Amino acid sequence: MRTLLWGALPYIVFVLLVAGTIWRYRYDKFGWTTRSSQVYESRLLNIASPMFHYGILFVLVGHLVGLFVPESWTKKVGINEHTYHLFSLYGGTAAGVLLVLGILLLLYRRRTNTPVFRATTANDKLMYLVLFGAIVLGMVAKLTHASGDGYNYRESIAPWARSLFTLQPDIDRMAGVPVLYEIHAVIGMALIALVPFTRLVHMFSAPVQYLFRPYVVYRSKDPRQVGARPERRGWERTGS
Numbered sequence: 001m002r003t004l005l006w007g008a009l010p011y012i013v014f015v016l017l018v019a020g021t022i023w024r025y026r027y028d029k030f031g032w033t034t035r036s037s038q039v040y041e042s043r044l045l046n047i048a049s050p051m052f053h054y055g056i057l058f059v060l061v062g063h064l065v066g067l068f069v070p071e072s073w074t075k076k077v078g079i080n081e082h083t084y085h086l087f088s089l090y091g092g093t094a095a096g097v098l099l100v101l102g103i104l105l106l107l108y109r110r111r112t113n114t115p116v117f118r119a120t121t122a123n124d125k126l127m128y129l130v131l132f133g134a135i136v137l138g139m140v141a142k143l144t145h146a147s148g149d150g151y152n153y154r155e156s157i158a159p160w161a162r163s164l165f166t167l168q169p170d171i172d173r174m175a176g177v178p179v180l181y182e183i184h185a186v187i188g189m190a191l192i193a194l195v196p197f198t199r200l201v202h203m204f205s206a207p208v209q210y211l212f213r214p215y216v217v218y219r220s221k222d223p224r225q226v227g228a229r230p231e232r233r234g235w236e237r238t239g240s
Contacts, residue, residue, distance in 0.1 A: 005186065006174045010164050013193045016141045020196030021204060022081040034202045035124075040115040048105035055099025059135070062092050067161045071154045089142065103132055127198040134187040141180035151178060157185065 024032060038045055066088065074084055107128060110116050145151035154171050163170040174182070195201055 002171055002174065005182075006160060006171045007169045009186070009189055010169065013189045016193040017195060020193075022200065024196050024201055032201055032205065035119070037110075037113075037116045039117050040119070041113045042108060043103060050082050050102075050108060051098055052102030052106060052149070055095055055097075055102050059092070059099055061137075062088065063096060065127035066154065067158045070158070070162075071152075077200075082154060085152075089146055089150065091141060093139065096135060096142075099135055100132075103128070103135070104168050106186040107132075123198055125187050127194060127200060130187060130191050131192060131200075134184065134191050135182040137180060137187060141178065143180060144180055151181070153177075153181060156179060 071081070071084075075081075079087075110124075111119055142150070156177050160170050160173040163173070195203070
């Protein structure tokens with residue numbers, strides 16, 4: 001089971017991510033979208049969406065730093081394990097709370113607004129469930145082991161994660177990892193595998209073509225055209 005979870009599953013997830021993204025781009029370009037429901041309701045969305053996106057950005061950056069910046073590097077710049085633990089605990093908790101509040105508001109909006117709820121697919125429900133589960137379990141795992149210097153995952157999970165890129169997964173590093181962290185890791189991998197097949201695929205989109213597209217030229221009406229009239233200065237009466 002350990003070999004399957006920590007030696008094979010990460011590569012299965014990677015294949016699903018890459019192959020699924022390529023498949024989605026080739027055969028479902030019109031479905032490569034957030035499927036925005038802003039047209040149905042915008043007041044709550046304008047609050048919840050920034051909370052969700054900023055929260056998930058901070059959480060993602062925290063995971064990248066925690067997993068792929070070795071502990072020896074932070075010690076060289078004068079950040080000891082206790083300081084790193086406090087920064088990770090308070091910063092990660094703040095980002096997690098922001099993200100959870102954003103998701104809860106999005107779910108409340110989606111459930112209480114009839115047109116938005118009707119536009120919700122089974123795929124969306126599965127995505128929200130896995131996403132919410134990954135976030136909550138990550139916070140629970142962190143807060144459960146918050147006393148003292150907490151659980152130092154940079155001596156176990158982080159080296160295992162980096163070893164995956166060498167194609168020689170250090171499975172032994174995952175021995176003794178708290179169960180909550182293991183569950184969080186498995187659900188996180190499930191979320192990554194779902195990305196190409198849900199609206200989360202839009203994270204790979206960027207309006208790069210806007211940098212190179214021709215200018216949009218706006219022209220005023222030609223007074224010589226039929227039905228046109230010359231411009232007037234100042235305010236005009238309503239109905240004129």
